[in-house]
Amino acid sequence: GAVVSQHPSRVICKSGTSVKIECRSLDFQATTMFWYRQFPKQSLMLMATSNEGSKATYEQGVEKDKFLINHASLTLSTLTVTSAHPEDSSFYICSAMGRGETQYFGPGTRLLVL
Amino acid sequence: DQQVKQNSPSLSVQEGRISILNCDYTNSMFDYFLWYKKYPAEGPTFLISISSIKDKNEDGRFTVFLNKSAKHLSLHIVPSQPGDSAVYFCAASSGGGGNKLTFGTGTQLKVEL
Numbered sequence: 001g002a003v004v005s006q007h008p009s010r011v012i013c014k015s016g017t018s019v020k021i022e023c024r025s026l027d028f029q030a031t032t033m034f035w036y037r038q039f040p041k042q043s044l045m046l047m048a049t050s051n052e053g054s055k056a057t058y059e060q061g062v063e064k065d066k067f068l069i070n071h072a073s074l075t076l077s078t079l080t081v082t083s084a085h086p087e088d089s090s091f092y093i094c095s096a097m098g099r100g101e102t103q104y105f106g107p108g109t110r111l112l113v114l
Numbered sequence: 115d116q117q118v119k120q121n122s123p124s125l126s127v128q129e130g131r132i133s134i135l136n137c138d139y140t141n142s143m144f145d146y147f148l149w150y151k152k153y154p155a156e157g158p159t160f161l162i163s164i165s166s167i168k169d170k171n172e173d174g175r176f177t178v179f180l181n182k183s184a185k186h187l188s189l190h191i192v193p194s195q196p197g198d199s200a201v202y203f204c205a206a207s208s209g210g211g212g213n214k215l216t217f218g219t220g221t222q223l224k225v226e227l
Contacts, residue, residue, distance in 0.1 A: 043217045105157035
């Protein structure tokens with residue numbers, strides 16, 4: 001139980017394009033999902049918290065107009081990186097939380113912006 | 115401001131021995147702590163957690179100890195196995211694990227034959 005999937009696992013795009021990443025909780029309903037970013041050899045940094053049916057809460061320094069988050073259902077949250085630039089290249093990971101207190105993580109999405 | 119610190123970037127242990135990974139935190143509001151294991155290019159896998167009302171939690175080969183006065187927690191793995199080789203992150207939250215997690219910088223564990 002508590003399986004979280006992400007799609008795509010890897011994406012390469014041109015600078016200026018937008019990329020959408022999906023995060024799904026496969027066997028439980030997630031009232032809250034979180035989006036993290038990890039740069040090489042660094043820790044996971046929380047970008048935003050997304051609650052189903054409401055606006056996401058962004059961490060300080062994260063541009064909400066650049067990283068659009070939609071949590072349309074209890075099993076799906078999406079992160080759209082708009083007008084991506086090379087400095088947005090990173091490993092993006094989502095987590096989902098159901099009734100318990102534990103966050104379960106997806107496998108991550110490697111984004112490379114050329 | 116690194117509120118959760120893992121001061122050892124790497125640790126090497128022989129198979130069968132005990133692995134001890136340490137984590138320190140500075141925020142006294144943290145009341146829930148978790149350990150995750152992570153392989154390269156994969157998401158973290160939950161291992162074990164502990165609430166601040168406890169000082170020990172055990173699950174199979176994994177035991178987490180919490181010393182609130184020292185703001186220190188540790189993960190013990192015994193016996194260590196080669197498959198345990200990965201990066202281990204400790205994470206902390208306030209108000210229960212459902213709130214946002216603050217991660218440490220990770221410790222690379224290598225279990226050698």
